[in-house]
Amino acid sequence: MPFFEQLAGNLVYGAILGSVYGLSTMGLSLIFGVLRIVNVGHGPFIMLGAFTAFWMFTLFGIAPVASISVALVLGLALGFVIFFAVIRRLINAPELSTLLATFAIGIFLEEVAKFIWGPDHRGYSWDIGNIDLGITLIPYSKILAFVSSIVIAYLLYMWFQKTKLGAAVRAVVEDSEGAAACGINVGRIYALSFAIGIGLTVASGVLVTLFVPVGINPYMGHEYTLKAFVIAVLGGLASPWGAFYAGFIFGLIENGSYTLLGTIPGVEPFSLTRFVAFSLLLVILLIKPTGLLGGESK
Amino acid sequence: MTLYDKYASLIPVLLIYAVLFAIGISFPGMWQPVAFIMFYITLGQAFNIFLGLTGYVDFGYVAFLALGAYGMAIAVDSLGGANLGYGIILVGLILAILMASILSVAVGAVALRLRGAYFAIATIGVNEGFRYFVEGARLWGGSEGIIISGDMRNIFGRETANLISTFVSDILVFIIAILAAIMTILIMNRRMGYALMAVREDEDAAKVMGINVTKYKVMAFITSASFAGLIGASAWTLKMTYVFPSDVFLITYTVEAIVIVMLGGAGTLLGPVIGGLIYGILKYYLSITLPGFQLLILAPLLIVIVVAFPDGVVGAVRRKVTGSARKYLR
Amino acid sequence: MELLRLENVTKRFGGLVAVNKVSFTVEKGEAIGIVGPNGSGKTTLYNLINGVYFPGEGKIYFEGQDITELPTHARAPLGMARTFQIPRPFGGATTRENVAVGAMFGHAKASVDDALEMADEYLKMVEIYDKRDVEAAKLTPLEKRLMEVARALAMKPKLLLLDEVMAGMNPSDIDRLIELLKRVKEEEDISIVSMVEHLMHAITKFAERVIVMHQGEKLIEGPTMEVLNNPKVVEIYLGKKVV
Numbered sequence: 001m002p003f004f005e006q007l008a009g010n011l012v013y014g015a016i017l018g019s020v021y022g023l024s025t026m027g028l029s030l031i032f033g034v035l036r037i038v039n040v041g042h043g044p045f046i047m048l049g050a051f052t053a054f055w056m057f058t059l060f061g062i063a064p065v066a067s068i069s070v071a072l073v074l075g076l077a078l079g080f081v082i083f084f085a086v087i088r089r090l091i092n093a094p095e096l097s098t099l100l101a102t103f104a105i106g107i108f109l110e111e112v113a114k115f116i117w118g119p120d121h122r123g124y125s126w127d128i129g130n131i132d133l134g135i136t137l138i139p140y141s142k143i144l145a146f147v148s149s150i151v152i153a154y155l156l157y158m159w160f161q162k163t164k165l166g167a168a169v170r171a172v173v174e175d176s177e178g179a180a181a182c183g184i185n186v187g188r189i190y191a192l193s194f195a196i197g198i199g200l201t202v203a204s205g206v207l208v209t210l211f212v213p214v215g216i217n218p219y220m221g222h223e224y225t226l227k228a229f230v231i232a233v234l235g236g237l238a239s240p241w242g243a244f245y246a247g248f249i250f251g252l253i254e255n256g257s258y259t260l261l262g263t264i265p266g267v268e269p270f271s272l273t274r275f276v277a278f279s280l281l282l283v284i285l286l287i288k289p290t291g292l293l294g295g296e297s298k
Numbered sequence: 299m300t301l302y303d304k305y306a307s308l309i310p311v312l313l314i315y316a317v318l319f320a321i322g323i324s325f326p327g328m329w330q331p332v333a334f335i336m337f338y339i340t341l342g343q344a345f346n347i348f349l350g351l352t353g354y355v356d357f358g359y360v361a362f363l364a365l366g367a368y369g370m371a372i373a374v375d376s377l378g379g380a381n382l383g384y385g386i387i388l389v390g391l392i393l394a395i396l397m398a399s400i401l402s403v404a405v406g407a408v409a410l411r412l413r414g415a416y417f418a419i420a421t422i423g424v425n426e427g428f429r430y431f432v433e434g435a436r437l438w439g440g441s442e443g444i445i446i447s448g449d450m451r452n453i454f455g456r457e458t459a460n461l462i463s464t465f466v467s468d469i470l471v472f473i474i475a476i477l478a479a480i481m482t483i484l485i486m487n488r489r490m491g492y493a494l495m496a497v498r499e500d501e502d503a504a505k506v507m508g509i510n511v512t513k514y515k516v517m518a519f520i521t522s523a524s525f526a527g528l529i530g531a532s533a534w535t536l537k538m539t540y541v542f543p544s545d546v547f548l549i550t551y552t553v554e555a556i557v558i559v560m561l562g563g564a565g566t567l568l569g570p571v572i573g574g575l576i577y578g579i580l581k582y583y584l585s586i587t588l589p590g591f592q593l594l595i596l597a598p599l600l601i602v603i604v605v606a607f608p609d610g611v612v613g614a615v616r617r618k619v620t621g622s623a624r625k626y627l628r
Numbered sequence: 629m630e631l632l633r634l635e636n637v638t639k640r641f642g643g644l645v646a647v648n649k650v651s652f653t654v655e656k657g658e659a660i661g662i663v664g665p666n667g668s669g670k671t672t673l674y675n676l677i678n679g680v681y682f683p684g685e686g687k688i689y690f691e692g693q694d695i696t697e698l699p700t701h702a703r704a705p706l707g708m709a710r711t712f713q714i715p716r717p718f719g720g721a722t723t724r725e726n727v728a729v730g731a732m733f734g735h736a737k738a739s740v741d742d743a744l745e746m747a748d749e750y751l752k753m754v755e756i757y758d759k760r761d762v763e764a765a766k767l768t769p770l771e772k773r774l775m776e777v778a779r780a781l782a783m784k785p786k787l788l789l790l791d792e793v794m795a796g797m798n799p800s801d802i803d804r805l806i807e808l809l810k811r812v813k814e815e816e817d818i819s820i821v822s823m824v825e826h827l828m829h830a831i832t833k834f835a836e837r838v839i840v841m842h843q844g845e846k847l848i849e850g851p852t853m854e855v856l857n858n859p860k861v862v863e864i865y866l867g868k869k870v871v
Contacts, residue, residue, distance in 0.1 A: 099414070104598070
């Protein structure tokens with residue numbers, strides 16, 4: 001296949017994948033935007049979503065798109081538990097404490113997963129046919145993932161803009177003291193935002209498996225942590241919407257560089273792409289740590 | 299503050315080192331657990347120079363250990379034929395420090411301009427990124443690593459090579475522990491120590507006071523990284539006589555280092571020693587019964603420490619103690 | 629001799645103009661007050677002089693040198709020192725260590741040992757020497773403020789910026805602090821700029837000249853009594869005449 005057709009196909013693929021990346025990063029940005037906490041253990045939650053999809057499909061034959069709701073609920077519940085057990089006690093602690101705590105939570109999730117499900121890589125296949133776009137063939141499953149991401153992001157946006165609770169969250173992001181003065185129970189908003197953030201992350205794990213249906217293992221989260229941070233920093237660490245758009249851009253860059261690096265002989269494009277991602281992260285952090293889009297708060 | 303006051307906190311540290319050493323060489327079969335514990339104490343001392351003094355966490359810290367390991371391996375592997383005798387070990391150690399500090403300058407000069415959380419994020423990629431770089435670009439043997447057991451036997455003869463990997467490497471770790479402790483107290487007593495204290499407590503106020511925060515953070519980072527390199531070179535390469543990327547880039551070591559420093563008391567001289575002691579003893583004697591569960595236990599332990607005992611053992615004791623005893627717990 | 633000069637300094641935060649084209653000068657050895665209600669831009673002004681923020685427009689000169697873009701940490705060694713409205717001690721360190729940090733990294737550029745000695749000296753001056761070994765986080769709010777004054781003085785600055793340092797003090801403490809500041813100003817030839825919101829009587833005892841800020845702009849400046857009795861100023865802030 002001619003190079004440019006391959007590149008174009010990869011870019012389309014990248015954009016679709018990017019929507020899922022964006023969704024997963026929205027959770028990260030929401031938690032930072034509201035609680036000013038960086039969830040360093042982000043990746044392992046995606047891993048949980050991936051396993052949810054796997055087990056739902058393998059044990060009960062439930063289509064991954066349907067397991068999204070299961071994952072969302074699971075993530076919300078887990079988020080509340082973690083908030084009340086750990087995060088709540090660290091609201092006024094120095095930043096180092098929350099970094100270490102979220103890091104440790106992530107590691108704990110991985111180890112529990114390994115303990116319960118073993119370290120082996122799992123996979124499944126959900127093939128419902130493809131759509132032919134001329135330059136490339138895109139499986140319907142991936143289209144569904146794309147649509148699901150956009151729907152969820154849109155629903156969340158609507159919730160923020162149109163509901164009372166959503167407005168309360170936005171108020172807390174702007175000015176937590178002012179919000180408290182208006183009678184908003186800031187503690188509850190923190191708990192809710194954290195839970196939603198985790199819920200989004202776990203749900204995105206389900207969608208991730210539609211792109212990478214193999215290699216589901218307890219330690220798969222690490223690469224997604226790195227990617228999520230690159231995206232979050234790209235889109236503004238505190239802005240969920242910036243994160244979503246940045247996800248697209250990242251998907252494009254990732255697949256583009258994968259294709260390009262694959263043409264260099266003697267180089268392993270898979271590993272080197274990750275290196276590119278990391279370098280990108282550093283570059284962005286240096287130039288404009290508040291993000292190229294979105295900005296510090298929204 | 300008299301000279302004694304300033305350096306008093308070295309006394310309990312060196313005392314513990316001496317007692318451990320004595321136990322190790324006096325009682326049969328005790329050298330191995332003592333060396334095991336010393337590794338963790340030394341790791342804690344090295345990591346404390348950064349985490350404890352600056353309050354910044356480097357989630358990619360193990361990369362410095364790994365580079366140190368590679369440094370020694372490369373030296374022995376490439377220069378083994380040059381007939382340097384014991385000098386080859388010195389060359390290896392120097393290369394280890396060089397490689398670790400170069401990486402720390404590369405990462406630190408860039409990432410340490412950033413605030414704590416952003417820096418931590420940047421470092422998450424370092425370990426993974428560097429490992430993928432080594433494997434992806436097929437650097438230093440790529441995924442297959444470097445084996446130096448043959449070279450060691452050729453250079454030193456079978457018996458001496460064996461002595462080096464069983465005894466000399468551990469002695470080196472002891473020496474590194476002493477050097478790290480001395481370096482830490484020297485830093486604490488000088489301008490750099492005060493600057494780092496200010497950075498740790500309130501970085502913005504520190505800047506207003508005239509402190510070039512990036513400069514001091516980088517200095518602490520390079521120092522901490524260099525010691526990690528030395529540890530990797532001695533406790534891994536010289537001991538195991540091989541370096542595989544899948545072994546040396548393990549995040550477990552970073553987590554262990556964090557736990558040791560936080561458990562013992564971050565930012566104090568004695569803290570990492572106590573932390574390493576407790577952790578080393580627990581790990582040595584419990585891992586016989588619970589292999590493979592380390593992280594499963596470490597992770598919640600770290601959470602508990604961070605939430606309930608952020609000052610660590612030494613920090614907590616320090617709060618209770620008043621008067622002249624405090625200076626021993628700095 | 630001119631020590632500090634601001635020329636048309638402007639700072640915006642998003643759509644909000646916090647400081648709008650403010651210009652003024654501070655001469656060596658002056659005692660100046662900046663007054664204005666909350667939100668008038670006083671703290672932002674300090675942050676601009678200090679290098680915590682950088683102006684969108686305008687220039688700042690210190691001893692004739694353009695410091696507009698100079699990084700934060702480079703300003704203190706030039707001869708600036710400042711206290712914070714809400715005190716920011718280095719909580720985990722002792723009071724003495726806090727003050728010593730000022731002496732080490734500020735204009736004084738003292739060695740560690742000298743800095744610790746200087747710390748003792750200044751702690752005695754502000755009368756909290758007995759708390760020198762206490763963890764700074766454990767000081768009372770008043771003691772924290774005094775510690776900040778000592779820390780700022782230990783830097784041996786040429787320009788001292790005080791941010792509502794007398795808020796919440798009782799009148800006799802205020803008088804003692806003013807005496808101390810006047811003494812230090814004379815002995816060490818420091819220019820002192822003090823910000824206050826309500827304590828007009830303190831300003832009248834201390835400041836030779838006053839600058840009035842209102843909604844980010846400099847409303848008026850001039851000799852203290854003149855300005856404080858200016859009808860516009862009275863109207864905006866005081867509601868009644870200052871005696």
